[in-house]
Amino acid sequence: MSDGADVVIIGGGIAGLTVAHHLAPHRRVMVIEAEPTLAHHTTGRSAAQYLETYGGAVNQSLTLASRHFFFDPPPDLVDHDLLTRVPFLHVGGPDDRELIEAEAARAATFVPGVAVLDRDGLRRHCPVLRPEAVGWGVLEPDAMDIDVMALHQAFVRGSRRHDAVIATSRSAQRIEPRPDGWRVHTSTGPIDTHFVVNAAGAWGDVVAERAGIDPLGLTPLRRTAFTSAPATSPVGWPLVHTHVGSATLAPCYFKPEAGGQLLCSLADESPAPPGDARPNEVDVALALDHLDALTTLGLRSVRRAWAGLRTFTPDRQPAIGWEPTAPGFFWMVGQGGTGIQTAPASGALAAALIMGVDPATVRHGPTLDPAAVSPARFRA
Ligand SMILES: Cc1cc2nc3c(=O)[nH]c(=O)nc-3n(C[C@H](O)[C@H](O)[C@H](O)COP(=O)(O)OP(=O)(O)OC[C@H]3O[C@@H](n4cnc5c(N)ncnc54)[C@H](O)[C@@H]3O)c2cc1C
Structure with missing residues (x-):
């Protein structure tokens, strides 16, 4: 007997949770995290800075598009300021x-x-x-200091409010294509899903290889x-x-x-x-x-x-988009040194692409051309 979801997101850091938060109102979402606690790896270890001048053009666009969320977060998800001026x-x-x-x-x-x-x-x-x-x-x-845990919790709350399932101590192992999606074999049983989102941070290429997909060259x-x-x-x-x-x-x-x-x-x-x-x-x-x-x-x-x-990624800008060689496999990786400050807009962009809508029409969505972050740029 397998669990089921429209979208399985692999990774419970900031990248996985922002996608879950933005998708959960529209799709049945399940997040799986290998560790017993969320945000255990890079998300829990950052310097927590919000710098609009940092990270290269794509990251700066995503940071600026995240401004609204940081300066005016949804009051039902955040009860204090996310930012302090530094x-x-x-x-x-x-x-x-x-x-x-x-x-x-x-x-x-x-x-x-x-x-x-x-x-x-x-x-x-x-x-x-x-x-x-x-x-x-x-x-x-x-420039600002970010309350990273409050931001991450806001995404957790937003996801759960729309019935997303967030499972810790559940690691994605073999990922097998099926006629209408994927079967994700995990440490606690399989999950059948239409779409897989790879938000596994440093393990992004490992997870791809478990699905039989070539690595992107993440470092x-x-x-x-x-x-x-x-x-x-x-x-x-x-x-x-x-x-x-x-x-x-x-x-x-x-x-x-x-x-x-x-x-x-x-x-x-x-x-x-x-x-x-x-x-x-x-x-x-x-x-x-x-x-x-x-x-x-x-x-x-x-x-x-x-x-x-x-x-x-090899060009130090994130990879957010569909894998061209494997239908239904979505990359949300390569956040580098700006994964916290870009999270609100990156998640909105990812959710829009997964739902097949124009990111510019999504609340807090970036105006960025999705080609600039597409993993297809590494598949020439
Ligand atoms: C010292 C330092 C300073 C930084 N300073 C800043 C800053 O000032 N501002 C900023 O914006 N960013 C900063 N960053 C970068 C930021 O922290 C990262 O870009 C961001 O946290 C990446 O998030 P993530 O969700 O991709 O990765 P992670 O938080 O690592 O999450 C990935 C998750 O995937 C899970 N996973 C992996 N494989 C599997 C599997 N097979 N099954 C299930 N789960 C799996 C892992 O356990 C992990 O929890 C800094 C980072 C560091 C280290």
Whole structure:
């Protein structure tokens, strides 16, 4: 005896749940998550930033299209603000003026409020920046911190309200085509469905192969993050991120967290197999060194460290759409470093494509051309 659903979504992170939330009013939806709890992997390990200037053109469009949901979430699903303002300072050294001006010009095409700051301007926003280390920076004043768990819970609530079934400790194993869809063999029995949505994050290619479909070439990249207590209160400081192209500044970022802590990272990207990512001690030590060169913080001790896998497609933009070689198999993968801030619009887009309606006509749907995110671009 098998379970049945119109759509089976594999993965209980932010990608799977936003699709479930947007589809559940229209289709019989079942979400299966291998772990005993939802959001156990990358979704529960992010830096929780909302940055409209970050992630490349497609991700920026999806972020901007998600604005409505973040700033005006459905009151029956969210009972407090999803966002808290934490400006974003993208910093360069004294020799990086051209680089920073080019970055500001690029960013301004999406976000008119960005401004170029000189050393004094940077230090007014973040007094612990070393005057000899920094020279120029771009300020995105309306960047935000996201309450990720509240966003994820809103999607869970929205899905359940429309009778979606969300099953944890249920892992998709073999996925077999049937004349009118798929049979998903799981750790607790088979499920028959018309459509399969692959929202398995770092395991996206593994799940495809279980359905006999070629991988897209997804690359999970581990990033380690940690918290540390600065001597001075960081309340009111921005998120500070060194520019990757800087002639003198080494990669790292920090931002204020609740309880007077700083969240810090090397902004590392180390290829890693799908799995339960563990923090890398060398990356923590290097981040502390780079933060020392950038600031007068003098951070030494680490309160808590963790790591997550940011999973990218070959062009670092998400893959949201039908698999051209296998009818009824839908990809919702490659969210990289922007899967939280793009989630509301990505889910609306995915649901529209699954239902066969024009995404631009869907509430909170993006105006993006679906070809820009179609997995077909990797099947030439
Ligand atoms: C350190 C760090 C900082 C980040 N900062 C930001 C940020 O500031 N802003 C932002 O927007 N994004 C950020 N991200 C990225 C963001 O967290 C991800 O893009 C997003 O969480 C990806 O969500 P997902 O649902 O695709 O993956 P996941 O949350 O990993 O969910 C995939 C799920 O699929 C399940 N699964 C896999 N295989 C199976 C199977 N066979 N059967 C059933 N279930 C299966 C897994 O158990 C997992 O729970 C950051 C990530 C990291 C690691």
